[in-house]
Amino acid sequence: MTKYHKILVVGPSWVGDMVMAQSLFIALKNTHPDCRIDVLAPSWTLSLLERMPDVSKALAVPLPRGKLGLMARIKLGLSLRSEGYDQAILLPNSWKSAIPPFFANIPVRTGYIGECRWGLLNDARKLDKNRLTMTVQRFVALGQSVDDPMPPVCPKPMLTISKDRQQAVIDKFKLTPSAKILALCPGAEYGPAKRWPIEYYAEVARHKIDQGWQVWLFGSDKDKADAAQINRETSGFCTDFTGKTSLAEAVDLMSLANTVVSNDSGLMHVAAALDKKIIAIYGSSDPGFTPPLNAKAKIVSLNLDCAPCFKRDCPLGHTQCLTGIRPEQVLELITLTQSGPQ
Secondary structure, eight states, X not given: OOOOSEEEEEOOSSXXXXXXXXXXXXXXXXXXXXXXXXXXXXXXXXXXXXXXXXOSEEEEESSOTTOOOHHHHHHHHHHTGGGOOSEEEEOSOOSGGGHHHHHTTOSEEEEEOTTTOBTTBSEEEOOOTTTOOSHHHHXXXXXXXXXXXXXXXXXXXXXXXXXXXXXXXXXXXXXOOOSOEEEEEOOOTTOGGGOOOHHHHHHHHHHHHHTTOEEEEOOOGGGHHHHHHHHHHTTTOSEEOTTTSOHHHHHHHHTTOSEEEEESSHHHHHHHHTTOEEEEEOSSSOTTTSOOSOTTOEEEOOOOTTOOOOOSSOTTSOOHHHHTSOHHHHHHHHHHHHHSOO
């Protein structure tokens, strides 16, 4: 593998993908311990990058998700020329993501061909989906030579949490730390076909509360109604953080939990990178493609003939891939995780 001293990684726009991108950062550092890795990414991901010790500097893309902003991207690229990067690695497959590295005059620009990026990339790779079956493998492979064995070895993401950050959220939200905290993540940004029924989450919460556990609810503003329903069905005994925290605070809070039950979502990948015990529920998505990168994780998937369909809404109208996963099954797995490796 050619050695590059200063690397700019253009990061993804989803929480889960950014967590998995850390596997690339760790792999680069394992191969070249003295290399410098800067990451160009949406501003809301910067708090994740701050918790990745392999990243030297995080640079915010000054544009909202989905906006082309051609002139802004060109200007951004021009402003990066003085940084003297040896290589750019582009994790998104979009055309627009290749504009800043091109105008930054970075001599080696590596990425998958994606949206006809010939010219913008000069180390354009053709993605072999049969050899690189997982998202994390595709990310890590871009940090390797085309001649290296595939699929690559993928280090496990590991977010770093300080005691000071934990204490800050404990103080802010007036919490009582405990060894018996269950985090529930009922949302999934992609759509309803990835969301386990809210009444099932509520049943799990009720059982654990009856056993003396604290139950914390996590999610964005979009998940507030679902969290409120869970709390109603548990007589208000859950601690609801949905829409009340920054991503940074959510990460630090989740680091205090014992076990996490989550849909296939960004927060699931955060929990995995925090080395939590996880019950990961899969409906329309493929646990082989984006699994939680954590040996403690228990994946629940019915493997129906119609799944994975990768649709936002169930095309058959029944979402049996999720409704068929019963609360008792998840509760049993939570119990098993408590008797397994700590």
